[in-house]
Amino acid sequence: MQTAEGESGITMSGVVDRASEAYQFEMSGVAGFEALGGSAISFILIGNDAWISTGDGNYIPTPGGATMFSQFTEGLAPQTLLGMVPPSALQGMTPAGSEEKNGVATTHYRVTGADSPGVAQGLGADAAIDVWIADEGDYMVGMVMNGTMDVSGTATPIQMSMDISRINDESIEIEAPN
Numbered sequence: 001m002q003t004a005e006g007e008s009g010i011t012m013s014g015v016v017d018r019a020s021e022a023y024q025f026e027m028s029g030v031a032g033f034e035a036l037g038g039s040a041i042s043f044i045l046i047g048n049d050a051w052i053s054t055g056d057g058n059y060i061p062t063p064g065g066a067t068m069f070s071q072f073t074e075g076l077a078p079q080t081l082l083g084m085v086p087p088s089a090l091q092g093m094t095p096a097g098s099e100e101k102n103g104v105a106t107t108h109y110r111v112t113g114a115d116s117p118g119v120a121q122g123l124g125a126d127a128a129i130d131v132w133i134a135d136e137g138d139y140m141v142g143m144v145m146n147g148t149m150d151v152s153g154t155a156t157p158i159q160m161s162m163d164i165s166r167i168n169d170e171s172i173e174i175e176a177p178n
Contacts, residue, residue: 026040041054050068
């Protein structure tokens with residue numbers, strides 16, 4: 001994805017209620033959203049139904065419903081999130097300590113391009129990947145990745161961070177828009 005002109009990055013935030021098959025997310029900073037009439041895009045998925053908004057709070061049903069977003073929802077499964085870290089990077093990760101991250105007891109792992117040829121090859125010698133794995137349940141609680149990738153022949157800095165919080169929070173409610 002390309003960053004929109006004047007934006008420093010792409011931001012995505014949201015809530016997930018996997019038990020109810022409900023998701024609510026907003027993305028901003030992506031090039032092309034201006035053509036849709038806004039600077040952000042929001043969507044709500046509940047079961048087989050889906051709605052989308054161009055950031056103005058007005059949601060319209062999407063043709064095809066939630067099936068349009070199946071790759072996205074599958075990508076939010078805990079085992080898939082952990083799979084976002086390249087296996088070659090995991091081999092070089094060493095425990096950096098025990099920490100509380102997002103209210104969860106975790107083990108913090110870190111690998112750099114200097115530690116792992118796979119990380120250096122994919123993200124550059126100065127790259128760093130930090131991952132926090134829950135001590136109970138072995139799911140990813142957070143990740144920070146910094147490095148450089150080749151984008152059409154140009155070395156391009158890349159940073160990605162993800163924080164997962166409010167695990168099993170019963171107060172999360174995702175409702176269909178009016």
